[in-house]
Amino acid sequence: MSITKTIVNVGIADTKIVRSPNTIRTLGLGSCIGTVLYDERRGIAGLSHILLPDSSQARAGSISEMKYADTAIPQLLEMLQEQGARNMKAKMAGGAQMFQVGKGTSFMRIGDKNIEAVQDALRKLNIKVVSSDVGGNLGRTIEFDPVTSKLSIRKRNQNVFTI
Amino acid sequence: MMDVFQLTSFQKDILKEIGNIGAGNAATSLSQLLGHKIDMLVPNVEIADFNEVIELVGGPEQPIVGLMFQVEGEITGVMAIVVDIEEAEYLVQKLTHNPEFRLSEETDGIELEIAMSALSEIGNILTGSYLTALSDFTGMNLQPSVPHLGIDMAGAIMTMGLLEISQVTDYAIIIDTEIRQEERGHEQIRGNFLFIPDPESFQKLFAKLGWS
Numbered sequence: 001m002s003i004t005k006t007i008v009n010v011g012i013a014d015t016k017i018v019r020s021p022n023t024i025r026t027l028g029l030g031s032c033i034g035t036v037l038y039d040e041r042r043g044i045a046g047l048s049h050i051l052l053p054d055s056s057q058a059r060a061g062s063i064s065e066m067k068y069a070d071t072a073i074p075q076l077l078e079m080l081q082e083q084g085a086r087n088m089k090a091k092m093a094g095g096a097q098m099f100q101v102g103k104g105t106s107f108m109r110i111g112d113k114n115i116e117a118v119q120d121a122l123r124k125l126n127i128k129v130v131s132s133d134v135g136g137n138l139g140r141t142i143e144f145d146p147v148t149s150k151l152s153i154r155k156r157n158q159n160v161f162t163i
Numbered sequence: 164m165m166d167v168f169q170l171t172s173f174q175k176d177i178l179k180e181i182g183n184i185g186a187g188n189a190a191t192s193l194s195q196l197l198g199h200k201i202d203m204l205v206p207n208v209e210i211a212d213f214n215e216v217i218e219l220v221g222g223p224e225q226p227i228v229g230l231m232f233q234v235e236g237e238i239t240g241v242m243a244i245v246v247d248i249e250e251a252e253y254l255v256q257k258l259t260h261n262p263e264f265r266l267s268e269e270t271d272g273i274e275l276e277i278a279m280s281a282l283s284e285i286g287n288i289l290t291g292s293y294l295t296a297l298s299d300f301t302g303m304n305l306q307p308s309v310p311h312l313g314i315d316m317a318g319a320i321m322t323m324g325l326l327e328i329s330q331v332t333d334y335a336i337i338i339d340t341e342i343r344q345e346e347r348g349h350e351q352i353r354g355n356f357l358f359i360p361d362p363e364s365f366q367k368l369f370a371k372l373g374w375s
Contacts, residue, residue, distance in 0.1 A: 011214040012322065013333065028223030028318020031326070051213070051322060051329055064333050098323050099231070099311035110326055139319025141224055156226060156315050157267070 007143070008047075010034075013067035015048040015076050017083060018146060025143035031111040033069065033094035033118050033134070036144045036151055037076055037127065039085035045146040046080045048072045052110070053117030069117035077125055090127045091151045091163060092118055093142045095134040111135065131163040170336070174365075175208050177372055178338050181297060182206025186340035186356045188296035189289040193352075196288065197257050199344050201352070206340040213325055216335055220245045220355060223318030228266075230286035231311040231324050234294065237303035238368060240360035241324040242290050248314070250352050255281050266314070283310040293356060301371050328361055335359050 008018045010026040018024040020043035026034045029049070038045035048066065055068035065071040080088060095115035115134045122129055131151070133140070138155040145152070150162040170178070186203055194201040209219065217223050228251035230244040246254070248266055256264045258281045266278060287310055294305040313320040328335055337359050344352040360368065 012217070012318070013213060013329075028217065028316035030315070030319025030322050032322055052326070058330060067329065067333070096319065098313045098315065098319055110323075139316040141316070 010047045010049050012049055013051050013064055015046060015066045015072055015079065017044065017046040017079055018144075019044050019083075020146040023143055023145045025141065027141045029094040029140045029142065030096050030098045031094070031114060033092055033114045034140075034142045035073060035076070035090060035092045035118050035122075036142075037073075037080055037085075037088045037090050038144070038146055038149060039080065039088050040149050041087070042085055043146045044080060044083055044085040045144055046076045046085075047144060048076045050114065050118065053113040069114060069121050073118060073121035074125060077127070088127055089149075090122050090129045091131050091144070092122075092129060093133045093140055093151065093153055093163070096139060097135070097137050098139070133163050170208070170210070174369060177369065178208045178336070179206045181300070181368075182208070182338040182340040182356070182358065184296045184300050185293035185338075185358065186342060189292040189356060190342045192288050192292040193285075193342065196285070197254075197344075197352075199352075202343045204341040204343065206338055209337045209339060210334055211337055212334055213322065213329065216325060216337060216357075216359075217318050217321050219337065219339060219357070220317045220321060223316060225317040226315070227317045227320060228282065229313045229315075229317075229320035229324075230282065230290075231313070231320070232286070232290045233308035233327075234305055234358075234360070235308060236298075236305040238297075238301070238305055238360055238364040240358065240364055241327065242293065242307065243321070243324050243357040243359070244286055244289060244354060245317075245321075245357065246352070246354040250354060251278075251282060251314070253352060254285055258285065279312055283312050286310040286312070289356075293358070301368065303367075303371060324357075324359060328359065331362055336362075336365065 006022045008024045024047045026049045095111040141154045190201040190203045232242045234240045255278045290307045
């Protein structure tokens with residue numbers, strides 16, 4: 001007898017939760033960050049895909065909380081706690097610098113800022129980052145398996161590896 | 164928030180006309196550059212969330228070559244030229260007269276540098292043509308930034324072009340125009356021009372063209 005596994009897809013500026021044996025993934029991360037919070041014992045995990053570091057920089061009245069590191073990470077924690085998750089740990093990937101930044105451009109070093117913002121948000125919530133694969137200049141597809149607590153990462157023209 | 168993004172069919176037509184005029188001129192430049200006829204399809208005007216934008220160019224994991232420009236001047240926004248890896252190879256082959264050229268993980272230092280600079284130059288020419296035509300049409304001054312070239316998954320590249328508007332909104336209005344070169348042989352080019360004006364540019368555009 002086999003158990004059917006579902007892969008839950010998380011889009012840009014989105015956050016979702018999964019229970020084992022299902023897995024959760026997000027595709028084509030560039031300067032964005034995928035952050036996984038997981039409760040190893042209970043087999044619950046959540047994944048957030050943020051685009052920008054700081055919601056206070058938003059120039060519009062209504063903000064979408066899942067778009068920003070500083071609002072999405074606490075929101076993700078809350079969602080997981082509501083599902084009974086406790087003692088959470090984190091893994092994260094993304095924050096690449098996709099373009100060589102030339103002079104006079106506002107394609108800012110957003111990857112680095114995103115990495116810092118996610119790390120900050122996790123620190124404030126006392127969540128330990130167990131492992132991460134951040135920076136560089138390649139896009140990433142990531143998938144987390146709550147059974148093994150492994151985050152698998154695929155980059156263009158490279159073999160899949162896990163952290 | 165959403166009502167900003169209700170376009171009347173008149174406004175949609177104006178934006179389509181922008182695609183027609185801009186990409187038409189760019190297609191002419193490309194055809195002169197390559198010595199082939201280039202066809203242009205009818206532009207699409209899409210109101211899309213970020214995930215939908217990425218679906219327009221084949222989905223988040225689709226390998227693409229993306230050339231991105233900031234548009235500066237009286238209208239601001241982002242211009243993206245997106246082609247598949249094979250099409251980028253074909254363009255480099257034509258421009259460098261090297262029919263053997265391949266764009267893969269083995270493409271090394273100097274060869275990759277030449278390819279990147281050839282592609283950037285094509286991008287400069289095409290974006291220049293697009294914006295010149297648009298400047299003439301609107302009477303507004305528009306300038307492209309230097310090119311930013313990325314070869315990677317579409318999700319990773321395209322989000323770079325959305326960063327600026329993502330600080331204001333969760334939706335983009337995209338003027339998407341596809342160009343094609345159909346030939347009897349196997350050689351073929353397909354590329355997309357995606358013009359993503361900043362939200363505040365639309366009112367200026369509609370006002371200037373007298374249809375606001």
